[in-house]
Amino acid sequence: MISELTFRERRQALWVSGAVMVVGLLIAMAGHDNVIAVHGIAAALYGGAFLLIVYRYRDAPEPSLERLAQYYDDPTKVGIVVSLVWGVFAMGVGDWIAWMMAYPDFTFDAAWSSFGRMRPVHTTGVIFGFGGNALIATSLHVVQRTSRARLPDQFSPWFVLVGYNLFCLLAVIGYPLGITQSKEYAEPEWYLDLWLVIVWVTYLLLYLRTLARRQEPHIYVANWYYLAFILVVAVLHIVNNLAMPVGLGIDKSYSLFAGVQDAMTQWWYGHNAVAFFLTAGFLGMLYYYLPKCAGRPVYSYRMSIISFWGITFMYMWAGSHHLHYTALPQWVQTLGVTFSVMLLVPSWGSAANALLTLNGAWHKVRDEPTLRFMMVAAVFYGLSTFEGSFMAIRPVNSLSHYTDWTIGHVHSGAMGWVAFIVFGSIYSLVPWLWKCERMYSKYLIEIHFWLALSGTLIYLISLWNAGITQGLMWRTYGESGELSYSFLESMIAMKPYYVARGIGGFLFWSGACLALLNVLLTIRQAHAMETDKSDLTVSAGSSLTPADLPLTTEQRA
Amino acid sequence: MIFGAHYKLEKNSLALVLAIIVVSGIGGFVEIAPLFTIDETVESDPDMRMYTPLELSGRNIYIREGCYACHSQMIRTLKDEVDRYGPYSLAAESQYDHPMLWGSKRTGPDLARVGDKYSDQWHTQHLNNPRDVIPESIMPAYSWLLRNTLNAANLTDHLTAMKRVGVPYTSEMITNASNDALAQATADPALQDGLFARYGQDTNVRIFDGKPDTVTEMDALVAYLQILGQLTQLPYKDASLTDATLEE
Ligand code: HEM
Numbered sequence: 068m069i070s071e072l073t074f075r076e077r078r079q080a081l082w083v084s085g086a087v088m089v090v091g092l093l094i095a096m097a098g099h100d101n102v103i104a105v106h107g108i109a110a111a112l113y114g115g116a117f118l119l120i121v122y123r124y125r126d127a128p129e130p131s132l133e134r135l136a137q138y139y140d141d142p143t144k145v146g147i148v149v150s151l152v153w154g155v156f157a158m159g160v161g162d163w164i165a166w167m168m169a170y171p172d173f174t175f176d177a178a179w180s181s182f183g184r185m186r187p188v189h190t191t192g193v194i195f196g197f198g199g200n201a202l203i204a205t206s207l208h209v210v211q212r213t214s215r216a217r218l219p220d221q222f223s224p225w226f227v228l229v230g231y232n233l234f235c236l237l238a239v240i241g242y243p244l245g246i247t248q249s250k251e252y253a254e255p256e257w258y259l260d261l262w263l264v265i266v267w268v269t270y271l272l273l274y275l276r277t278l279a280r281r282q283e284p285h286i287y288v289a290n291w292y293y294l295a296f297i298l299v300v301a302v303l304h305i306v307n308n309l310a311m312p313v314g315l316g317i318d319k320s321y322s323l324f325a326g327v328q329d330a331m332t333q334w335w336y337g338h339n340a341v342a343f344f345l346t347a348g349f350l351g352m353l354y355y356y357l358p359k360c361a362g363r364p365v366y367s368y369r370m371s372i373i374s375f376w377g378i379t380f381m382y383m384w385a386g387s388h389h390l391h392y393t394a395l396p397q398w399v400q401t402l403g404v405t406f407s408v409m410l411l412v413p414s415w416g417s418a419a420n421a422l423l424t425l426n427g428a429w430h431k432v433r434d435e436p437t438l439r440f441m442m443v444a445a446v447f448y449g450l451s452t453f454e455g456s457f458m459a460i461r462p463v464n465s466l467s468h469y470t471d472w473t474i475g476h477v478h479s480g481a482m483g484w485v486a487f488i489v490f491g492s493i494y495s496l497v498p499w500l501w502k503c504e505r506m507y508s509k510y511l512i513e514i515h516f517w518l519a520l521s522g523t524l525i526y527l528i529s530l531w532n533a534g535i536t537q538g539l540m541w542r543t544y545g546e547s548g549e550l551s552y553s554f555l556e557s558m559i560a561m562k563p564y565y566v567a568r569g570i571g572g573f574l575f576w577s578g579a580c581l582a583l584l585n586v587l588l589t590i591r592q593a594h595a596m597e598t599d600k601s602d603l604t605v606s607a608g609s610s611l612t613p614a615d616l617p618l619t620t621e622q623r624a
Numbered sequence: 625m626i627f628g629a630h631y632k633l634e635k636n637s638l639a640l641v642l643a644i645i646v647v648s649g650i651g652g653f654v655e656i657a658p659l660f661t662i663d664e665t666v667e668s669d670p671d672m673r674m675y676t677p678l679e680l681s682g683r684n685i686y687i688r689e690g691c692y693a694c695h696s697q698m699i700r701t702l703k704d705e706v707d708r709y710g711p712y713s714l715a716a717e718s719q720y721d722h723p724m725l726w727g728s729k730r731t732g733p734d735l736a737r738v739g740d741k742y743s744d745q746w747h748t749q750h751l752n753n754p755r756d757v758i759p760e761s762i763m764p765a766y767s768w769l770l771r772n773t774l775n776a777a778n779l780t781d782h783l784t785a786m787k788r789v790g791v792p793y794t795s796e797m798i799t800n801a802s803n804d805a806l807a808q809a810t811a812d813p814a815l816q817d818g819l820f821a822r823y824g825q826d827t828n829v830r831i832f833d834g835k836p837d838t839v840t841e842m843d844a845l846v847a848y849l850q851i852l853g854q855l856t857q858l859p860y861k862d863a864s865l866t867d868a869t870l871e872e
Binding site for chain 2: 100167168169171172174176177178181182183184186187242245246247248249250251275278279284285286291294295298299302306310311312313314317319320321322323324325326327328329330331332333335343368369372376379380381382383384385386387389390391392393394395396399402403406465468469470471473474537541542544550554555558559
């Protein structure tokens with residue numbers, strides 16, 4: 068992999084790794100009396116490790132020009148494996164904290180391992196580690212295929228992938244140490260936020276530079292979604308993380324915003340992290356891998372246009388539904404509900420578009436667990452967006468907010484939609500990339516499918532029950548006009564549901580482990596075989612399937 | 625027609641980028657920008673006081689431990705919430721909260737008005753191991769809070785940062801930050817006067833954790849919990865906040 072880099076690219080890699088190492092050491096020195104030093108040392112080790120790895124290839128010959136005739140997929144390959152490793156780790160943590168909620172002493176008597184510190188390890192790990200790496204990996208694969216262009220250089224994709232994982236790693240090391248801004252999904256402190264800005268701008272430029280080289284006149288739908296994901300996440304991240312650091316060597320900052328303005332900014336960010344990180348990006352994945360795997364063009368070009376702009380416009384208004392009946396002014400709450408309900412139209416447009424694409428390929432859905440993963444993902448996407456719009460309505464929200472129903476809703480999207488589409492895409496992508504006919508074991512995929520589906524259903528059903536029970540207990544009045552239940556009674560009533568959730572989560576996690584195993588075995592096996600390379604060669608004009616091109620039938624008409 | 629225009633748009637990546645930024649930008653702009661300019665958004669409240677350095681440290685421990693993952697600090701305008709937790713929360717009450725800690729999940733009860741509800745001793749015992757006080761509790765035990773001494777060294781920098789984002793700490797408060805923190809938790813009569821002068825006579829000055837010899841993280845966290853809902857008396861004076869206009 069590294070010998071594929073040119074001299075110049077290797078030199079760039081050495082400089083950047085060295086710079087990370089030096090900055091890490093400086094942080095460690097500046098913050099010697101502070102936990103930030105741990106971050107500094109970790110960054111220095113990370114930079115140092117890459118420095119050593121690349122240095123070992125200092126005398127490797129310049130790679131042959133033949134490489135330019137092939138797509139550049141090495142970062143995608145690494146990204147897929149890294150994504151699954153994050154998945155196994157962070158879902159494991161998710162299940163651990165799930166059990167902690169039933170058995171609070173199911174942890175160590177140590178600060179680092181307590182619930183409040185582990186919970187962001189789970190959320191960051193699954194969203195950014197598992198989801199984010201899958202997005203970066205697949206976006207680089209998709210943009211090359213749909214543009215029929217190679218990535219413009221070989222260094223920047225590595226910088227994006229390796230730099231992004233440094234961000235995730237330091238974030239996850241930081242929470243157990245107590246380093247957090249407390250903003251949900253934006254927990255990392257100011258210096259990590261700055262680093263992510265650098266990485267993310269490089270990512271955007273890489274994407275645009277690749278598009279600029281495209282040999283297809285049209286930019287394919289999947290890329291619209293990936294672009295929206297990259298762009299909007301950049302804007303959200305920068306605005307929501309504006310903060311005043313306490314000092315240069317100090318891992319603490321104070322948000323620029325306070326109180327009600329901070330709440331609105333945070334949920335404008337939080338809701339659209341769901342919309343543009345956990346939805347738009349994965350819709351990009353859906354729009355490429357599902358049609359390609361089904362061997363059918365996307366059902367409707369017009370529907371995808373309407374859905375895309377609907378989602379891009381309306382989601383940004385919806386954040387205030389997280390703040391119903393709070394001190395946020397009423398007019399903002401009203402706007403939030405209105406747009407949240409209208410959002411159902413583009414959301415169901417996308418889901419329907421995906422499912423209708425499968426028309427004529429239902430036998431494949433029945434026989435191929437890979438395609439079934441994607442089908443279920445589209446169904447859960449439809450279900451959770453419906454549920455979301457429903458929960459945004461004020462009277463429903465008065466019951467559901469603050470309860471486990473919200474957590475159930477989140478996981479209907481996170482497990483049913485996000486994780487399912489990732490698994491489906493990875494299972495179809497891995498054989499293409501490693502040039503083998505199929506995954507190591509279809510049987511393991513089949514088992515994974517049923518583990519994941521049953522795990523998700525157990526999780527969702529138990530938390531719907533939990534949430535509605537909780538919500539009703541909190542608002543029930545007795546004959547004499549007194550509240551019927553103490554808070555404690557509602558807490559005790561949750562126990563069976565929390566136990567069930569722990570079991571469901573375990574099933575889901577076991578499935579993720581099988582996925583990692585299956586992918587690793589496929590890779591090992593692939594090195595022994597050598598087959599069709601057509602998908603890997605730039606401008607493989609005649610072998611493009613309909614799904615490679617922008618929805619031709621309707622569009623050409 | 626529209627589709628024809630789109631057919632052109634999707635051939636130009638920079639136009640697409642621009643379109644995405646504009647289309648997605650509108651919502652946030654319309655909803656967020658006015659919150660900074662419309663005066664009624666936050667009630668004006670001359671009595672509202674700021675966190676003392678000790679309480680601010682406690683708040684930072686609350687953030688560090690992720691208490692907000694299980695506890696909200698936002699009582700909604702619903703009858704059952706007001707009956708259970710007290711007058712609903714006003715925007716003014718979190719105007720100095722950088723960041724806000726309204727929360728989104730109630731695995732445990734709302735804490736917006738928990739100040740003065742229990743004794744310091746109850747909190748210390750409860751935080752040290754909730755099951756000593758409430759056997760069924762699923763709240764984590766925070767036994768290290770009593771063991772860790774409070775790091776009050778760079779509180780001056782903390783207050784300076786807070787001032788930079790708009791909290792009206794005076795320069796005297798900033799210079800005396802570390803001493804004020806220790807004074808509040810050791811109840812040392814020699815140091816108290818300055819603290820009262822700067823933050824008001826109602827400031828809670830006590831040995832919160834029951835250990836007179838050291839100022840621990842427990843002192844800071846309990847001091848913070850005891851001030852929740854007590855930074856201003858405005859919500860308790862205004863009867864309309866608890867009355868029957870609330871939704872069931
Ligand atoms: C093995 C499967 C999983 C288990 C057992 C699990 C468990 C949990 C638990 C226990 C919480 C805390 C709930 C609470 O505080 O009440 C949580 C929160 C969360 N999880 Fe998971 N999780 C799993 C998979 C996932 C996946 C795959 C994703 C995303 C791709 C995800 C995203 C989230 C998010 C965003 C939250 C925060 C929810 C909120 O604050 O509303 N989880 N999870």
